[in-house]
Amino acid sequence: MATGRTSSVTPVAGVVGNAGCWPELGWRPDAALRMFGMRRSGNHAVANWLQRNAPHGQALFFNNCKSGRGPLAHHQGVERNAVQLARHDTRDLAGLGATLEAGGLLLISYEDTVPSDFGLERPVSGDLDETLLSDDILLLRGFLNWSASLLKKLQRNPDFTVAYRSASVLRAIDSYRKMLELVAQADDLALTVIDYDVWIHDAEYRSALLDRLGLPCVDNTLGKVQRYGGGSSFDTPEAGADFDLRTDQRWQRMSGDAEYQAILHIAARDTALLAALSRHYPDDAKKLASLADQTPIEAGGLR
Template sequence: MAIEQDVSIPSPAAAAEQPGGWPGLGWQPDVALRLFGMRRSGNHAIANWLQRNAPRQQALFFNNCKPARLPLSHHQGIERNTVGLSRSEARDLHALGASMASGGLLLISYEDTVPSDYSLDRPVSGDLDERLFSGDILLLRGFLNWSASLLKKLQSNPAFSLVQRNAVVLRAIDSYRRMLELASHADELVLVLVDYDHWVRSANYRTDLLDRLGLPVADNTLGKMQTYGGGSSFDKDQGDADFDLKTDQRCRQMAGDAEYQAILHLAARDEALLAALVRHYPDDAARLSRLAEHPPFTTGGLF
């Protein structure tokens, strides 16, 4: 889905005209959506919310699909109406499709996948007919809280050394920057942008998004905290996202962490990242710009 290509998304009605339902499922949803977002951007909170507002109150969600492959057979699990399926249930797609009543929502998610990195020669959903989709969602989150959450999550994994986890974070920052650059072309590419920070704060914003996506408003709450990837990097014991999560405080909570400080000093010197942030998260851009005016450490520690 390179920026220069025509990637117009068909309407839900046009998608429904495809004969025989979805390949491998034999089930025809009312709305079929793809969700693209970086890890720790609220992917599963958004996916859960979309399922809870599915047409006819039924949904299938294919989680964290492998890019450039067929998503229905290359994924990290399936949910039906927000409930995860067992391996045996997920394995038999024909039986799964037959168990669904007519209509509903089919949701396919990709993590750390920038759709503009793909093209007609190597489509992000493999050989799947693009006309089956009703729309694409691009999920964004402010840089400072996102990067804090990502690093905090990686620090809890003993399999990663300091060098390994910081390499992961720096590569992710480069993908994050490309995601922001793609978001600047959202209108011409018919992408629906979802700002996770705004989504958390505003029920009216969530309602407007559901309307844009052709979904009814059935449950517009934030819902329960999702457990994918270990749940929140900070609030392991919290259950009700509507009241307990403080996702706008992650940068402040990590401010004293030396690794996080080092990553921010590097990010503050990335001119392409700052240019992308200016358009979508100007406060984050301003804070990083101020940080770049200061040396990352004093030379007294070396000599």
């Protein structure tokens, strides 16, 4: 985790972060944020929102960085001011930094990376000088809608077998549980937690988060659908369409799916997951726990 920084829990209102000059870029942003979130947790919607509220209207976003490596060289794409850059425009980092004036936002994101799995011997961002970071963000989403969205996304790929899909979701659930457990240490680790379920419905919550992160409130809307990951797992709106507000209904739409039911029955027997959910998403915990008392296959069901 980032060290040597003021905790994001008690920021000074209206004051941007303490990011320094990033040597590879030759650029000094006002704020440098690192964001962790499981896939299908609203990562790109939140990243787009942060960019739209960048100081001085300029932002540089390094998407889906590779854990354990330097993020500026190991990522899945770069955006400047919320516009994706061609790969050849991102190879020369010094040249890229020269296109930016002093000030602005540098945003680094990780997907399916649990920061607590890393440490001093193997830092999550490789040899990055973490004192350059202003804040770390932990992005969360309720378990039932998140798991339904993840499975539905995997089901849309015809090359994935049932066994592969189920194994992928179950591994992700273990990482998801670790993410939830980190919330209890948010104050000590200088983590700013963003609950996607609240973020999507509460403009005041979004505004308070911007203030907490030291960013100006320029555009506090949800923005448009992002094209990363094919957009919504359930619907296929084109990039630029209005944001889908039905993200809190995903599990209901998957409730009759046998594959989803099987995964939930397994997850319901994970006591550590249920304990973490009880602290942060008690309604999900209650629904999931009710499955633990049910027998997935009745006696004599296999013949």
